Amino acid sequence: MTTILIVDDDINILQLVNIHLSEAGFKVFQAKDGTEALGILNREVCDLAVVDVMMPFMDGYALTRVIRKKYDIPVILLTAKNQIEDKEIGYKSGTDDYLVKPFEPKELNFRIEALLRRYDKQSDESIIRLGSTTINKKSYEVQIGDRTILLPLKEFELLYFLALNPMQVFSRDHLIEHIWGVDYEGDERTVDVHVKRLRERFSKLTDDFHIKTVRGVGYSLEAIRR
Known part of the structure; x- marks a missing residue:
């Protein structure tokens, strides 16, 4: 009520x-x-x-x-x-x-x-739900079944942004600007490193989604439909 x-x-x-x-x-x-x-x-x-x-x-x-x-x-x-x-x-x-x-x-x-x-x-x-995976922007937690995962801030923000816009391809420059800000002085490899870490963390935990590399463009999150 x-x-x-x-x-x-x-x-x-x-x-x-x-x-x-x-x-x-x-x-x-x-x-x-x-x-x-x-x-x-x-x-x-x-x-x-x-x-x-x-x-x-x-x-x-x-x-x-x-x-x-x-x-x-x-x-x-x-x-x-x-x-x-x-x-x-x-x-x-x-x-x-x-x-x-x-x-x-x-x-x-x-x-x-x-x-x-x-x-x-x-x-x-x-709150984004992908199968049995829940990505909670309020608590900054990822829940997979009964398991709760706490990510480093930028990894979480990158995952949340991609999950909020599934099947959309974003360039590395776009992701840097959105996640790290326009004043960020690092290079594009920052995005690659964070995507690699996300893949390593979740590849063995869930098949609800995966982050695709779109060659020559950037990255996209693909939610698996069942």
């Missing part, structure tokens, strides 16, 4: 939003200020936060900045103000969306569902 954290010092708003979102099928946690909200986030897994701007102790902007640093969840700010300056502060704090009071509960629901779809897409992209 998707879990929503509602943070507002107005008990009427908390109750209204709680009733509406609960009826829509969400699990709801309520907090009356930023400190209480952070306590909930430390104990519970929340999928999205709806945060009022004007609160005692810690306002919504400050709370949003903390959430953005510590938790990978979307934030919707609620405010009684409709000034562009206030919206600017909100977006600079890291909010994903902005809703002005008074608002229709249905509109809040629409915005929540839109943000969750967007974050789900980003989340899906961070």
Whole structure:
């Protein structure tokens, strides 16, 4: 069940939003200020936060900045103000969306569902599955069956990039620029060495994929279809 954290010092708003979102099928946690909200986030897994701007102790902007640093969840700010300056502060704090009071509960629901779809897409992209092999960009781990493999950073980034774009051929220059950066001063052999290491690591562990050499061009990852 998707879990929503509602943070507002107005008990009427908390109750209204709680009733509406609960009826829509969400699990709801309520907090009356930023400190209480952070306590909930430390104990519970929340999928999205709806945060009022004007609160005692810690306002919504400050709370949003903390959430953005510590938790990978979307934030919707609620405010009684409709000034562009206030919206600017909100977006600079890291909010994903902005809703002005008074608002229709249905509109809040629409915005929540839109943000969750967007974050789900980003989340899906961070985990690549090739047969029994899982490449997880969040944890920087490769899982093959019950075995977890931790790769050196550049090897992981090279594998992840090729797996994210299977069957596409990339030149060594392109891979260097994407993985090592445009300021990298090494030569093309760096790519060859890292590809060789990846092949050595995985050739005996899985046949879910292999990295092909395209002569005169570069490399491509081929996922094995079953």
